[in-house]
Amino acid sequence: MVWNRLSGLLRSHGGVLAAVVGLYGLAALAALAPPWMLGRIIDAVRASAAPERIDTMAVIVVGALVCHAVLTLVSVALSIRFGEAVLAELREGFVRAVLRLPLGTVERAGSGDLMARTGRDVGHLSHTVRHSIPVMVVSGVTVVVIFGALTVLHPVLLLAWLPSAVIVWLSTRWYARRAPGGYLRELDTYSELTQGVTDTVEGAHTLEALGRQDRQRRRTDERIGRAYLAERYTLWLRTVWYPTLEFSYLLPTAVTFLAAAYLHAQGELTVGQIATAVFLTVQVVRPVDLLIDQVDSLMMGFTSLRRLIGVEMVEDPAGRTPSDAPGTPGTVEISGLRFGYTGTEVLHGVDLSLAPGERLAVVGPSGAGKSTLGKLIAGIHTPTSGAVRVGGEDLTGLAPQDRREKAILLSQESHVFRGTVAENLALALDRDEVDRDALWRALAAVDADDWVRSLPDGLDTRVGSGHLALDPAHVQQLALARVVLADPEVLVLDEATSLMDPGSARHLERSLAGVLAGRTVVAIAHRLHTAHDADRVAVVEDGRISELGSHDELLAAGGSYSALWHAWHGDS
Ligand SMILES: Nc1ncnc2c1ncn2[C@@H]1O[C@H](COP(=O)(O)OP(=O)(O)OP(=O)(O)O)[C@@H](O)[C@H]1O
16 A cells, blocks of 8 residues: 555656656766766876867866756756655645544544654655655666666676675674664663653752652663663764775775776776776765665655555545435434443443434533543444434444534534634535625524624634634634534534533523524533423433433432432532
8 A cells, every 4th residue: 555655656746757867867977977088088198199189078077067067956956846746745645634534533543643643754754755865866876877887897897896785784784683772772761861850850849848859860860871871882883883884885996996907907998997997986985875874764754654644544434425215304313322442331332312303411420421422423433333323324434524414513622713704614514605694694593693793804804823812602602603504413512512601601502592493402511401401311320321301300200310400409
């Protein structure tokens, strides 16, 4: 999959990529001319050739250098554009994939993981794409061209690289086996040290009060000691590996010189060609060094690419369209519903039926599973077993826009996006053109039309980060207005009015109830007046519905709800 995605990306930019490699190839060929010509100039001088011939060759050297510079400039510019385009596509793909991930999947993965992918992994990848890949392409093409030229000069000259290749291979393998563990230990000891120093600074008063300064100092010294040893180890690895590499780069020049001299003695190379061979060998050292240098970064970039593409590989949940023969709109049928987060079951078999337009209040102790039940009704989580049907439709795997028409969950965590009030409301609609009257009607339905009218530019006032800050109650009203616009069959309110003062919350819920007449509402509530106003109340305790009935019935039954109600009212 990663390779497919990568080759797809490269194919879609095939033209630019071919141009980049082609231009680098030409630049590398142009770079061959100076050593080649210098060799010929030496031979010409030795043969006492006419000065004009030597002048011509010198002009060719200058011309080749200019060509090399121009071709390199153009190819670097092209490869940077290529890198940026690939990076932009990967970033867009990643953002698209994250946005279509079901909320449940994001919650399971943890937002920290996604943040690490968007931050650290994109950072690694952009370094690889912007820096390492162009350097590797330039160096790779240059190495191939120069080795080709050495082969043309005399194939035996290539053998001069053999001892170095063996040394580079063995020393790199030695380094690669020890370095990852060494660097990991170095990072760990560094984290431990930083954490210790932070603790010491933050807990300075406590340490002072307990008289533990000496103990803390000793511990910090121990941590510094461990960090020092870890760093000294990786430094030692580098002090062995780098000089070995440097030596193996110098070796071919000497061996080439000896081999070329031997071939000269055999009458197979001229003195000028010896010079050319040595110049070429010196010239190839830097690109070889750069190639080896980039291996680390390339590995890291590839790992990050896999982590980014991995998000795109999460199964597309937006595949299914609603079934052709739906049930009665607005009904909710829950049977044998079980659900758990990462192994711990939270809901242990819930059965519940709601009629169209019914208002159900869900109450119960904290952690009983009320919000989880709400998320399952809204199709955010998929049941472990059992089924949830809204309007006869199982919401699992439904496309987001189809799911939105069936059920919406509104929690207290609403967000104001940077933009106008109108744009914030239009998020609820799939269309681009927005009927402003409809927006005002939705705002009026949630008692928000007055304050929006009083904003400097009304619906066109810019809100959100960097613009006008709205207070939490107004944010919540905008979220409720979005729901009015989205017009779902079933609405799940999870403490949706909790940020308002009780008076306005009750007022809002009443006016909302007027607007939502005919819509099925599941209201998860801490404030029991919501339960009082509802058609039925479900008490959720320990992942089960322990009581279900109207407010009066449950009060008369004298169970948990009745106890909660009396406690809320402060009755003895
Ligand atoms: N994303 C999650 N990952 C793991 N466990 C979770 C997650 N969300 C909730 N839980 C756990 O599931 C259980 C039920 O939580 P839930 O939020 O549904 O209860 P609740 O009745 O709505 O509580 P509250 O009234 O405090 O909001 C709790 O033990 C909670 O810790």
